[in-house]
Amino acid sequence: MGEAVARFWREIPQRYNFMGNKCGSCERIFFPPREACPFCRRKSMGKMQEVQLTGKGEVVTYTIIHVGPEEFEEQVPYPIAIIKLEEGPQITGQIVDCSIDDIHIGLKVESTFRRIQAEGYTGAIYYGYKFKKCE
Amino acid sequence: MRDVAVIGVGLTQFGELWEKSFRELIAEAGAKAILDSGISGKEVDAMYVGSMSSGRFIGQEHIGALVADASGFSFAHVPSTRVEGACASGGLAVRQGYLAVASGMHDVVVVGGIEKMNDVGGTSATETLATAADQEWEAFFGATFPGIYAMIATRHMHDYGTTREQMAQVAVKNHMNGVLNPYAQYRKEISLDAVLNATMVAYPLGLLDCSPVSDGAASIVLCAAEKAKKYTNKAVKIIAAGQASDTLALHARENICTLQATVHAAKMAYKQANLTPKDIDLAEVHDCFTIAEICAIEDLGFVKKGEGGKAIDNRITTRDGSLPVNTSGGLKAKGHPVGATGVAQVIEIALQLRGDAEKRQVPDARIGLAHNVGGSGATCTVHILEAM
Numbered sequence: 001m002g003e004a005v006a007r008f009w010r011e012i013p014q015r016y017n018f019m020g021n022k023c024g025s026c027e028r029i030f031f032p033p034r035e036a037c038p039f040c041r042r043k044s045m046g047k048m049q050e051v052q053l054t055g056k057g058e059v060v061t062y063t064i065i066h067v068g069p070e071e072f073e074e075q076v077p078y079p080i081a082i083i084k085l086e087e088g089p090q091i092t093g094q095i096v097d098c099s100i101d102d103i104h105i106g107l108k109v110e111s112t113f114r115r116i117q118a119e120g121y122t123g124a125i126y127y128g129y130k131f132k133k134c135e
Numbered sequence: 136m137r138d139v140a141v142i143g144v145g146l147t148q149f150g151e152l153w154e155k156s157f158r159e160l161i162a163e164a165g166a167k168a169i170l171d172s173g174i175s176g177k178e179v180d181a182m183y184v185g186s187m188s189s190g191r192f193i194g195q196e197h198i199g200a201l202v203a204d205a206s207g208f209s210f211a212h213v214p215s216t217r218v219e220g221a222c223a224s225g226g227l228a229v230r231q232g233y234l235a236v237a238s239g240m241h242d243v244v245v246v247g248g249i250e251k252m253n254d255v256g257g258t259s260a261t262e263t264l265a266t267a268a269d270q271e272w273e274a275f276f277g278a279t280f281p282g283i284y285a286m287i288a289t290r291h292m293h294d295y296g297t298t299r300e301q302m303a304q305v306a307v308k309n310h311m312n313g314v315l316n317p318y319a320q321y322r323k324e325i326s327l328d329a330v331l332n333a334t335m336v337a338y339p340l341g342l343l344d345c346s347p348v349s350d351g352a353a354s355i356v357l358c359a360a361e362k363a364k365k366y367t368n369k370a371v372k373i374i375a376a377g378q379a380s381d382t383l384a385l386h387a388r389e390n391i392c393t394l395q396a397t398v399h400a401a402k403m404a405y406k407q408a409n410l411t412p413k414d415i416d417l418a419e420v421h422d423c424f425t426i427a428e429i430c431a432i433e434d435l436g437f438v439k440k441g442e443g444g445k446a447i448d449n450r451i452t453t454r455d456g457s458l459p460v461n462t463s464g465g466l467k468a469k470g471h472p473v474g475a476t477g478v479a480q481v482i483e484i485a486l487q488l489r490g491d492a493e494k495r496q497v498p499d500a501r502i503g504l505a506h507n508v509g510g511s512g513a514t515c516t517v518h519i520l521e522a523m
Contacts, residue, residue: 063285063338065278069261070262
């Protein structure tokens with residue numbers, strides 16, 4: 001990507017620790033955290049509270065990427081899924097450590113901390129969450 | 136608000152246009168539209184141009200002024216504004232032009248759309264298209280743009296029994312239409328087997344489920360409807376201009392298979408025109424991937440949610456069906472120079488309503504709809520046009 005690394009430092013609490021937030025008005029949980037609740041808007045101002053998410057959820061839909069971006073070229077074919085976390089938010093991530101044939105809608109998964117991509121051989125390495133089948 | 140007419144249209148060839156530059160393409164489309172309209176250059180009050188990512192595709196921003204300059208309007212000092220909404224940039228430019236005339240601010244506005252995508256390599260073009268997705272929360276994790284639409288397809292297959300064959304038939308149909316469009320990138324039929332057996336890009340979408348990387352430009356001239364007769368007897372009226380937004384990331388939506396931006400832009404347009412989906416004679420919809428056309432005909436209200444695949448089986452959307460969709464060849468066969476697409480869709484509808492669609496002509500077409508989507512559905516425009 002080649003962006004200044006500060007952009008990625010900002011996202012460390014979410015990408016490394018699965019930190020979301022909750023609207024103090026309607027109790028909906030968001031990931032990534034939002035400045036304001038899009039349902040309560042001004043009623044949520046100043047009432048958004050940090051929430052630690054478990055990283056557990058299930059597959060809502062998925063695809064197998066056969067033609068990937070440069071940073072992911074050596075990984076193809078790899079699965080990407082939308083996961084509905086048990087606290088409610090839906091997120092996009094890779095599914096790892098299982099056969100492609102095991103992946104289906106409804107599959108229960110949990111997050112695992114992995115290397116996501118790197119800026120070539122000498123650039124910054126970016127880490128974050130991927131998902132594996134629940135034991 | 137006053138009525139607005141399309142009084143001139145101009146297209147360049149769509150395709151891999153190695154010999155033509157960005158400037159040449161937009162100047163050609165604009166000149167054709169102005170000549171078609173019957174106006175003279177000095178009557179142009181304003182210009183709007185849609186371009187998704189000239190900065191990444193040709194390393195040039197400040198496209199509003201560049202287009203005015205390249206088209207010969209710099210010494211007339213005509214106000215020119217670039218509009219961006221990913222693959223819906225063209226549709227947004229049409230809507231801005233429409234609003235400028237409808238409001239009474241301007242009488243004659245030229246709208247353009249352009250993308251020059253082949254000056255960068257294929258990988259770079261795909262990465263640029265992915266900037267329409269959420270870079271931090273989708274692309275970062277390895278989701279590609281085709282991958283995001285593939286996830287819509289997987290869920291559509293699961294929820295409604297839609298098949299890969301039904302999706303493939305969208306590509307087959309649109310290529311059949313493209314054969315008859317002299318401006319199309321692919322004027323060649325493809326077989327169902329060829330689509331199903333094409334290289335896999337992102338399961339369940341193969342290469343021939345995807346629209347191509349294209350160069351091309353499109354332009355229309357808009358004018359207050361009451362003044363249109365002064366210039367031409369070929370005017371068609373824009374009777375509605377809807378637009379809506381949704382979350383940038385697909386995953387943040389409650390229902391993965393419904394593009395709420397399409398639903399809401401369509402609702403706005405039908406309300407303005409005082410029409411229902413049944414009143415539409417033909418439509419150009421945003422088939423960036425085959426599954427997108429299936430979702431579009433559902434979300435625009437032409438068929439019930441989940442029945443888009445069956446509509447293809449029942450040949451409702453073929454050129455001789457009850458609702459011809461993408462007679463131009465769609466993004467799939469006509470090509471998809473992203474910023475040009477929304478304008479080119481309006482041009483196809485205008486040509487059909489004028490009776491100028493030659494071998495693709497849908498008999499007795501009176502009312503047509505153009506549907507343009509940005510990203511995986513974060514931006515959508517819906518325009519409805521009527522013969523005058």
